[in-house]
Amino acid sequence: MKAINVGIIGVSGYTGLELVKMVLLHPIFQLAYCANTEGETTLSQLHPSLMGVCDIGVEKVDLDKAASHCELVFLALPHKTAMTAARGLLERNIKVVDLSADYRLSKENYEAFYCEHEDLNNLSQAVYSIPELHGKAAAGAQLIANPGCHVTATLLAIAPFLDHIDHTNPIFVDSKTGVSGAGKSPTPGVHYVSVNDNINCYNIIKHRHATEIEQHASALCDTEVHITFVPSLVPMTRGMLACVYATLKDDCDPLALMRTFYENKPFIRVRSAPPHTKMTSGTNFADVYATRNKNALVVMCAIDNLMRGASSQALSNANIMMGLDETLGIPKIAYVP
């Protein structure tokens, strides 16, 4: 099959690096354009781990150039910056997979939590896609809104149970993330001394991902879903564990139900014991588990925030978008030990 040229804008960041690593090994996609804020450098200068592997140039963003080199561009950029680039690329008829939050929410929800939306035309066209939950929705799309990390883990945990939960009772989501979730910029909250030997909750209830979980869980079950979201920062580089606590309204066997729901899904592993983040590290796997205590439901999902929570899910979506097998070039072997 003919190679497909792709670009990555935001290549110097954490999710950008994960995309580079996968695209370099992808059987069809070819890395044809890389950019960051200032450019005038190379991949191995930005990421010394790539020395001797790949040393292509990294340029200052130039959308004409990106469009002349690529059929599809991944945006691993901060929100707001991403929508400017997305709009320009879409005008040039280039497909876009956006890892930021810019196209994930309704205008109202986005503007309540982020900033004014400056690309409403494309917002209405964007396809939000977790392949196991949205099927082939990404096929043929021009713009993918790649879901957030806490959202991916939570929706994959809760989706099988949306019709079995009593929505008049609270649903609690307790989601722990590794520090790379905050991106590469050093801030006091992610300083070694703050993170090491410590666990702390942050942005409880009001976290931006709460609204994304509610919007997309509601869309999956046609019921208004409300959650109480408590994210924590834990001293690991990568990894995420979402635990969801809810009230069951029927007599289901949670694990059996989960096994049926995720049958034949290549990147979901239904475990018979609580999952470990490490088993998913460096992969696109979501490891899930569920149990009950009378009518109290406990569901868990472990993922790698940089992979299933961002870059490998983005690549899976890009595969589907381009009519390729969803699993092409997607890592399955974890960084263990």
Ligand SMILES: NC(=O)c1ccc[n+]([C@@H]2O[C@H](COP(=O)([O-])OP(=O)(O)OC[C@H]3O[C@@H](n4cnc5c(N)ncnc54)[C@H](OP(=O)(O)O)[C@@H]3O)[C@@H](O)[C@H]2O)c1
């Ligand atoms: N980290 C995660 O676990 C995770 C999970 C899901 C989604 N996301 C989302 O994915 C996106 C990227 O996250 P990240 O963690 O990879 O962030 P990051 O490590 O901070 O990297 C951000 C990248 O964006 C580039 N950039 C910033 N402003 C730019 C501009 N004006 N023009 C061109 N490039 C610009 C940076 O380039 P310079 O080096 O030149 O500044 C860098 O390459 C964010 O929207 C984030 O919310 C992240």
